[in-house]
Amino acid sequence: MKRLDDCKLYVITGEAYHPGRELLEVMEAAIRGGADIVQLRDKTSTGAALLAKAKALRALTRRWGALFIVNDDLEVALEAEADGVHLGQDDLAIGEARRLAGSRLLIGISTHNLAQALEAERAGADYIGVGPVYPTPTKPGRAPVTTSYVAEAAARIRIPFFAIGGISPETADDVLAAGARRLCAVSAVTGSADPADVCRALKRRIAEWEARDAGGEPGAEDVRVTVNGRDVATRSGTLRELAESLGLASLRVMAERNGEAVPRADWAQVAIRGGDRIEFVHFVGGG
Template sequence: MKEFRLYAITGEQFHPGREMLEVMEEAMKGGVDIVQLRDKDSSPEVVLSKAKALRELTRKYGVTFIVNDYIDIALEVDADGVHLGQDDVSLVEARRRVGNKIIGISTHAIEEALLAEEQGADYIGVGPVFATKTKVDVVDPVTVDYVKQVTERVNIPYVAIGGIKLSNVDEVIAAGATRICAVSEIVGSSDVAGTCQAFLRKLEGAGQSHAADH
């Protein structure tokens, strides 16, 4: 998969009165590399129509497009990949269905991270780093300690996620993260593109300081 630094996930509850496509386009203008459609409440028909529209928009901006959970919808709209949780279809089964498309897996412990790597995940989500209200059934925060463990032991790309804000992202970067995902901080912002650019400036500094360490 293409290298990436900033990953945005849709969260329509955080921008009432603003269209999802308009908000996500602002994020792409701000420099996000990956966009994930995550909609656990709408019918599959509604998710499909959103996926078709986002697929067109991400193509226009050259941004990688991931669909959460719905493998069939990801295939139908020719998304770049899918993202799965620990309780979703197995990675082995997903790989059989999506072929060489990207598969991302959410992980909350080092054992899950190592298993995902062993089974051929293209990247993993590492989190929730901090407490988050983005998801209803969220697990307890894994803290930056888990980010450090993954940095030391896992060789596939990972993205730190969960409660990450401009005010605390420096802690995550200090733990070794070079890719981050934010939901409410990006899509709920009054300046979506500006918030994305601010995250990227912090990550740019990280890349230089990590390079200096090695």
């Protein structure tokens, strides 16, 4: 499972943005594209229906090694064995949530100004959301905080923060230029016909700005993975690109990622992440 510090892209469910497509289908595509964290945000389901969604997403994220967060509902987060709970300013206090959950859950909270962010940090939040940066249908009527608050958070906040609200490949560069290095998206991902592609685009933007921070060229970031038991540094973004870089794409090989078989047809959609365990197995057919 991922460490929070290593997470860069956070995607929140938004079933209203993908009518006719299943929740798990959309969120699995987001994870394939590079989403590190998935949050279940559902203001209409209750009781057994909400818990069933949480457990299904828990199983999905566990299979892919992504973190899973439940919005607002601490009890559902605990019962579904989520990695964390995300609170709003008017929800359960951070201290009370920590008392009830102990060390079992990460605790995140939405913030809309620097005072709230500093208070969340003092209260023991593991991460905060900073936003909404731009107007967003997810938070109708809430005034955007603009990139000025992002810049303040980048200068003053030491725990991880995710910029949220109107985040898309088109707006990401301005938010990253303000100092964010973690992004959170909802409609841009879940409302897309290709959630994986949007996630890949957002992860590329983040990687480019991190490369600039390190004084390197945008996009020139190596990822370390294990390939057939050997430590490999690669700049491949997908399983297909990795196979091509190793001269295996044209051979009769099967692939596994973190113990799960990946059909060749999906190689171009499966993102490579640091720490992945990849196995390429030569296929020998019988007559």
